Amino acid sequence: MKRPNSKIPELALSLPTMGWLVVLFIIPTIVILLIAFRTGDPYGGIGDQWTVENFSELANPVYRGIMVRTVVLSVLTTAICLVLGVPAGYCLARAEKKKRDFLLLLIIVPFWINFLIRIFAWKVVLHPEGIVKNFLLLIGIVNDQTLLLYRPGTVLLVMVYSYIPFAVLPIYAAAEKFDFSLLDAAHDLGANWYRAFYRVFLPGIRQGILTAILVVFIPALGSYVIPDIVGGPGGEMIGNKIAQKTFIDRHLPHASVLSSLLVLAVMIPMTASLFMKRRKTVGRGIIPG
Amino acid sequence: MRRSRIPFYLLVGMLVFLYLPLIIVIVNSFNMSRYGGQWGGFTLKWYSRLFSDRxxxxxxxxxxxxxxxxxxxxxxxxxxxxxxxxxxxxxxxxxxxxxxxxxxxxxxxxxxxxxxxxxxxxxxxxxxxxxxxxxxxxxxxxxxxxxxxxxxxxxxxxxxxxxxxxxxxxxxxxxxxxxxxxxxxxxxxxxxxxxxxxxxxxxxxxxxxxxxxxxxxxxxxxxxGSPMVINALTGIFIVFTFTVVTISKKLLEEK
CATH class of the missing domain: 1.10.3720.10 (MetI-like)
Known part of the structure; x- marks a missing residue:
């Protein structure tokens, strides 16, 4: 068969996207790291001198609390999304086709409703004069002074709410390919349902769980709108500080310092996942079939 | 083997969790009183205010x-x-x-x-x-x-x-x-x-x-702004989304 032996077709198909992404994604990401070393100017722009002084900003004790909160909330969000997402994925994969399509649709539809509106819904629900507060007052769990909004717990609740479909979908995709007769085999060999679920099903959908962790944990670290709308000062995360430095303090180099920190935080799980994938492919090469 | 019902209950619980806030907001968008702590009577005024916003x-x-x-x-x-x-x-x-x-x-x-x-x-x-x-x-x-x-x-x-x-x-x-x-x-x-x-x-x-x-x-x-107007906007968004999803599903099924 005759094949074009010049490089031209490949370049013609690759260079437009590569060029676009280099100019508008790769270079801007590097720019974050560069501007962290620039001085600011009085008009909220970028000055023309190099400096390392911006990093002393990080010594501010406020940031340590915010960083810890960012990581803790992201880890908890990921954990809760998995605890709910794994059984959901299992159920979906085992359901008959018609029921499964319907359930999947129910999970995806809220996804299509504007993100801000979904967060706003919680602000209405948890409002001091709202329905949940009134209900909790009625059964005597809270008193008049209790605030449901503007706490770290509220941020966690709404983060789980927003990210849970991201966890369910990859887990379902992995569970759908899982051979459920393996669970019966485990049962025949003496395992009860829980043990079979834990020792056979969970390792079987490992790849889906890893993807779910990645697609929940990384965006969670960068959350900004959720703590901004339902968090209040006690629920701030690193994203809020980046926005505050950008729009309120108008000091872009300081915003860059914080963003560089977030870039590093995001790199850790990303690199770890690449490493795990590579190990998996190596393993696959050893085991025949 | 007896399958556990727990995963199913968790799935149902998750769906309730996903929809409850949205339903409360829609109901509230027809509510006369702000924030919907109590029902102040049926109204469409939030919708009309929304539509008159240029x-x-x-x-x-x-x-x-x-x-x-x-x-x-x-x-x-x-x-x-x-x-x-x-x-x-x-x-x-x-x-x-x-x-x-x-x-x-x-x-x-x-x-x-x-x-x-x-x-x-x-x-x-x-x-x-x-x-x-x-x-x-x-x-x-x-x-x-x-x-x-x-x-x-x-x-x-x-x-x-x-x-x-x-x-x-x-x-x-x-x-x-x-x-x-x-x-x-x-x-x-x-x-x-x-x-x-x-x-x-x-x-x-x-x-x-x-x-x-x-x-x-x-x-x-x-x-x-006024939260009640956003309630109305949410109502429209949700109805619109469901309509689009249902229509596209119908179209796909007919193929």
């Missing part, structure tokens, strides 16, 4: 303009990228694949701030054009992934057959491959359109005066 239509216009232009651009770029990734297995394509994957995992706020810093450093005026550039940037990857998924089932022998019959390689791609993967390209475009029209964080960072999109407007309403 800024919202202006913002919707901006959103549609950006969504349409960035969808078309990212469909072209995403499709060429997917074909390159599918066809060539070179070192260049490994880098290409990495470039396509990275924006998918980058948190929105980092994409937003990086583009803002980039535009400010180059002294580009922020506005609809910078929003368009930003939206294409994050849409390309999604279109490329969807089209690439579709290409997995594509049999390259068809292209070879076309070339044996005298078609040049570009002609074979254009006249044989593209028509066959059109559903994938359309699905990618639909996803890009949804992402673009829904995006708040990235848009917030790269927008300038007068370039408010619908999500930016909703945000300013949440921060400063």
């Amino acid at each position: 800024t919202i239509w202006y913002a919707l216009g901006n959103s549609l303009l950006i969504a349409l232009t960035s969808t078309v651009t990212s469909m072209v770029l995403g499709t060429t990228a997917a074909i390159a990734l599918y066809r060539f297995k070179t070192r260049l394509q490994s880098a290409h694949r990495l470039f396509i994957h990275l924006p998918l995992v980058m948190p929105d706020i980092l994409v937003g701030i990086s583009l803002l810093l980039f535009f400010v450093a180059l002294k580009v005026r922020l506005g609809l054009f910078t929003i368009y550039l930003a939206h294409v940037t994050f849409c390309i990857s999604y279109v490329a992934m969807v089209v690439l998924g579709r290409l997995q089932d594509f049999n390259y022998a068809v292209i070879e057959a076309a070339m044996d019959l005298g078609a040049s390689w570009p002609a074979a791609i254009r006249k044989v491959m593209i028509p066959m993967i059109t559903p994938g390209i359309m699905a990618g475009g639909l996803l890009a359109f949804t992402l673009s029209i829904d995006d708040f964080v990235i848009t917030f960072f790269v927008s300038g005066p007068g370039s408010a999109t619908l999500p930016l407007y909703i945000y300013s309403m949440i921060r400063h």
Whole structure:
């Protein structure tokens, strides 16, 4: 068969996207790291001198609390999304086709409703004069002074709410390919349902769980709108500080310092996942079939 | 073996969790009293107030303009990228694949701030054009992934057959491959359109005066405006979404 032996077709198909992404994604990401070393100017722009002084900003004790909160909330969000997402994925994969399509649709539809509106819904629900507060007052769990909004717990609740479909979908995709007769085999060999679920099903959908962790944990670290709308000062995360430095303090180099920190935080799980994938492919090469 | 019912109960619980706030907001959008602690009687006044708001239509216009232009651009770029990734297995394509994957995992706020810093450093005026550039940037990857998924089932022998019959390689791609993967390209475009029209964080960072999109407007309403009007807007959004989903499902089933 005759094949074009010049490089031209490949370049013609690759260079437009590569060029676009280099100019508008790769270079801007590097720019974050560069501007962290620039001085600011009085008009909220970028000055023309190099400096390392911006990093002393990080010594501010406020940031340590915010960083810890960012990581803790992201880890908890990921954990809760998995605890709910794994059984959901299992159920979906085992359901008959018609029921499964319907359930999947129910999970995806809220996804299509504007993100801000979904967060706003919680602000209405948890409002001091709202329905949940009134209900909790009625059964005597809270008193008049209790605030449901503007706490770290509220941020966690709404983060789980927003990210849970991201966890369910990859887990379902992995569970759908899982051979459920393996669970019966485990049962025949003496395992009860829980043990079979834990020792056979969970390792079987490992790849889906890893993807779910990645697609929940990384965006969670960068959350900004959720703590901004339902968090209040006690629920701030690193994203809020980046926005505050950008729009309120108008000091872009300081915003860059914080963003560089977030870039590093995001790199850790990303690199770890690449490493795990590579190990998996190596393993696959050893085991025949 | 006796299967545990716990996963099913958890799934049902999760669905209740997903829908309860939305239902409360819809009910509330017909409520006379603010915040809906109690029912103050049925009203449509929040809806009429919403429809008489002119800024919202202006913002919707901006959103549609950006969504349409960035969808078309990212469909072209995403499709060429997917074909390159599918066809060539070179070192260049490994880098290409990495470039396509990275924006998918980058948190929105980092994409937003990086583009803002980039535009400010180059002294580009922020506005609809910078929003368009930003939206294409994050849409390309999604279109490329969807089209690439579709290409997995594509049999390259068809292209070879076309070339044996005298078609040049570009002609074979254009006249044989593209028509066959059109559903994938359309699905990618639909996803890009949804992402673009829904995006708040990235848009917030790269927008300038007068370039408010619908999500930016909703945000300013949440921060400063009347919550009851947003309840009404939520009601419309939810009904609209369900209608679109039902219609598209019907259309797909009839095929």
